[in-house]
Amino acid sequence: MSESDVKEGKSNINLIEECDNFPYCQRDLDTYMQYVSTYYHFRVPSCPRTLGYVLPSVAEVFRNLPDWEVDDFSTPRTLTLIFGDDAVFRSAAVARTVQAMRETGHFQVLEGWRDELYPVYDSDGSILFSLERSASPLFGIITYGVHMTAFTKSNSSYGLKIWVPRRAKNKQTYPGMLDNSVAGGIASGENIFESLVRECAEEASLPESVVRESARPGGTVTYFYLRDARAGGETGLMQPECQYVYDLELPEDVTPKPGDEEVQEFYLWTVEEVQEALRKGEFKPNCALVILDFFVRHGIITSANEKHYIQLVSRLHRHLEFPTP
Amino acid sequence: MSESDVKEGKSNINLIEECDNFPYCQRDLDTYMQYVSTYYHFRVPSCPRTLGYVLPSVAEVFRNLPDWEVDDFSTPRTLTLIFGDDAVFRSAAVARTVQAMRETGHFQVLEGWRDELYPVYDSDGSILFSLERSASPLFGIITYGVHMTAFTKSNSSYGLKIWVPRRAKNKQTYPGMLDNSVAGGIASGENIFESLVRECAEEASLPESVVRESARPGGTVTYFYLRDARAGGETGLMQPECQYVYDLELPEDVTPKPGDEEVQEFYLWTVEEVQEALRKGEFKPNCALVILDFFVRHGIITSANEKHYIQLVSRLHRHLEFPTP
Numbered sequence: 263m264s265e266s267d268v269k270e271g272k273s274n275i276n277l278i279e280e281c282d283n284f285p286y287c288q289r290d291l292d293t294y295m296q297y298v299s300t301y302y303h304f305r306v307p308s309c310p311r312t313l314g315y316v317l318p319s320v321a322e323v324f325r326n327l328p329d330w331e332v333d334d335f336s337t338p339r340t341l342t343l344i345f346g347d348d349a350v351f352r353s354a355a356v357a358r359t360v361q362a363m364r365e366t367g368h369f370q371v372l373e374g375w376r377d378e379l380y381p382v383y384d385s386d387g388s389i390l391f392s393l394e395r396s397a398s399p400l401f402g403i404i405t406y407g408v409h410m411t412a413f414t415k416s417n418s419s420y421g422l423k424i425w426v427p428r429r430a431k432n433k434q435t436y437p438g439m440l441d442n443s444v445a446g447g448i449a450s451g452e453n454i455f456e457s458l459v460r461e462c463a464e465e466a467s468l469p470e471s472v473v474r475e476s477a478r479p480g481g482t483v484t485y486f487y488l489r490d491a492r493a494g495g496e497t498g499l500m501q502p503e504c505q506y507v508y509d510l511e512l513p514e515d516v517t518p519k520p521g522d523e524e525v526q527e528f529y530l531w532t533v534e535e536v537q538e539a540l541r542k543g544e545f546k547p548n549c550a551l552v553i554l555d556f557f558v559r560h561g562i563i564t565s566a567n568e569k570h571y572i573q574l575v576s577r578l579h580r581h582l583e584f585p586t587p
Numbered sequence: 588m589s590e591s592d593v594k595e596g597k598s599n600i601n602l603i604e605e606c607d608n609f610p611y612c613q614r615d616l617d618t619y620m621q622y623v624s625t626y627y628h629f630r631v632p633s634c635p636r637t638l639g640y641v642l643p644s645v646a647e648v649f650r651n652l653p654d655w656e657v658d659d660f661s662t663p664r665t666l667t668l669i670f671g672d673d674a675v676f677r678s679a680a681v682a683r684t685v686q687a688m689r690e691t692g693h694f695q696v697l698e699g700w701r702d703e704l705y706p707v708y709d710s711d712g713s714i715l716f717s718l719e720r721s722a723s724p725l726f727g728i729i730t731y732g733v734h735m736t737a738f739t740k741s742n743s744s745y746g747l748k749i750w751v752p753r754r755a756k757n758k759q760t761y762p763g764m765l766d767n768s769v770a771g772g773i774a775s776g777e778n779i780f781e782s783l784v785r786e787c788a789e790e791a792s793l794p795e796s797v798v799r800e801s802a803r804p805g806g807t808v809t810y811f812y813l814r815d816a817r818a819g820g821e822t823g824l825m826q827p828e829c830q831y832v833y834d835l836e837l838p839e840d841v842t843p844k845p846g847d848e849e850v851q852e853f854y855l856w857t858v859e860e861v862q863e864a865l866r867k868g869e870f871k872p873n874c875a876l877v878i879l880d881f882f883v884r885h886g887i888i889t890s891a892n893e894k895h896y897i898q899l900v901s902r903l904h905r906h907l908e909f910p911t912p
Binding site for chain 1: 611612613614616619712779780803804805806807809829831883884885886889890891894896897898900901902903904905906907908911912
């Protein structure tokens with residue numbers, strides 16, 4: 263990618279900064295400390311580590327609620343789930359609270375209620391409890407997903423081509439934007455690969471046998487997103503995420519087709535066409551990161567054509583501060 | 588890799604912890620702050636960022652030297668190179684100081700003098716100055732290298748096999764340990780890919796045409812190594828490193844051969860043989876990380892067989908706090 267192309271639109275680092283926009287303590291310790299000391303640290307008594315960061319305006323709503331304790335005098339300040347000694351009881355307590363907040367219309371993010379449970383992990387990697395997906399940014403916990411890039415290596419002069427879907431115009435979030443070939447969240451207790459196989463069938467009508475035989479894991483992409491208006495709901499909520507990434511080389515005669523109402527259509531694009539769409543900001547922000555990681559792993563983005571190569575590679579794999587499985 | 592295998596030797600996370608052993612601010616802010624506030628921050632007046640961390644015992648030796656300023660009262664404490672307005676003059680000043688220290692036998696690490704210049708980058712990515720390779724841990728600056736994994740996809744039942752060299756018994760550092768197929772440091776001003784091509788000829792007698800045609804970049808591996816006895820010289824010196832990683836698929840009839848005295852011999856090993864050597868701690872520590880990254884990118888280490896998958900992937904790509912090219 264030449265200098266002049268970058269000037270015409272978003273650079274690769276711009277794309278990362280739009281998604282991984284929480285300060286880095288290694289780079290700017292003062293700003294990081296300022297942010298982190300402003301938040302309430304979400305805890306449960308049995309786990310020594312913070313599970314997520316909570317905005318003061320959110321913590322305020324938990325004050326005097328049964329099952330919860332808000333401590334303004336500890337360092338850091340904490341929001342603690344004090345009810346429940348195991349995952350079942352903790353999950354029930356969180357469900358009661360979040361359901362009540364939904365009914366009283368306390369938080370805009372809960373208007374995107376999904377009826378899907380996401381896991382929160384203990385420091386030993388076991389599940390501490392599960393909670394409604396749309397409530398996760400209120401607690402600033404890590405959420406998990408699986409994102410796959412399907413591609414063909416055609417014999418034509420175009421070389422590698424990538425299957426790029428456009429999100430349906432009526433999708434709740436990021437309507438009409440470009441996405442990864444197949445992508446979805448991983449619900450509590452769900453196996454990562456089985457989740458991928460299911461999403462491949464639902465979203466892209468890909469035969470199960472092809473996915474099981476040919477999908478290859480390629481690592482993870484991790485980032486810390488400070489939610490802005492594009493995400494919908496309250497701004498300033500925190501959304502650290504981990505995407506398990508997979509590649510799937512498809513034979514030229516296998517074509518993804520929209521399988522549900524999430525996807526409008528699929529394009530089969532050259533690398534140059536995908537890069538053009540990235541520069542124009544047409545990709546959903548976290549999907550842009552998964553594509554950039556694919557380009558790094560496949561030697562398309564190199565130290566010779568990307569001047570921020572080192573920064574780019576490390577920022578696609580941010581070390582998150584909360585417990586993971 | 589099964590639980591019982593891990594118990595028999597080093598786990599993948601053990602291998603990372605042996606090389607990436609500087610504390611993480613995201614995980615343990617107090618320990619990190621304690622470490623970082625103990626050190627002198629290496630600076631030049633024109634650059635707003637710290638270039639490396641310096642042990643107090645090292646900073647002490649620079650006190651009252653011309654060209655240098657040691658400030659015990661700033662926060663953080665600093666060691667500043669005050670001579671020179673450009674790379675040429677700064678490099679000359681550093682060379683004078685380091686050469687004098689070598690002659691007076693001040694530092695053990697300088698006994699490994701290499702007569703090779705390494706670059707130190709400004710916050711805009713340009714070269715601030717260059718310095719003798721063996722002196723870099725005194726200043727705690729980032730050093731750069733290129734590491735390549737050569738492999739074959741044989742038609743036999745063994746599948747993928749990796750070319751693994753054993754370092755010569757008389758090598759200055761890590762004698763007799765296993766290494767990456769080809770690896771070397773990148774000198775100041777040297778092009779990354781040309782450096783790889785040169786090392787491939789010198790260390791493995793690989794034909795230039797094969798390397799140019801088939802070597803593929805796969806990202807970077809970054810880590811922060813706090814030097815212990817294994818590295819030689821003073822312990823506690825800091826060595827943050829960035830390795831540009833490449834893969835090279837070789838036809839079965841191309842065989843790497845030791846081209847200089849650095850390598851004793853090459854083995855062509857199955858994935859299981861390489862994993863066994865990793866568990867036994869036979870690889871040079873940073874080379875183990877490059878192999879783990881290869882295994883992640885090639886879908887050999889997966890979320891299904893590595894329980895610390897997320898942590899492993901992000902720790903192979905540590906975000907370093909100092910300026911990079």
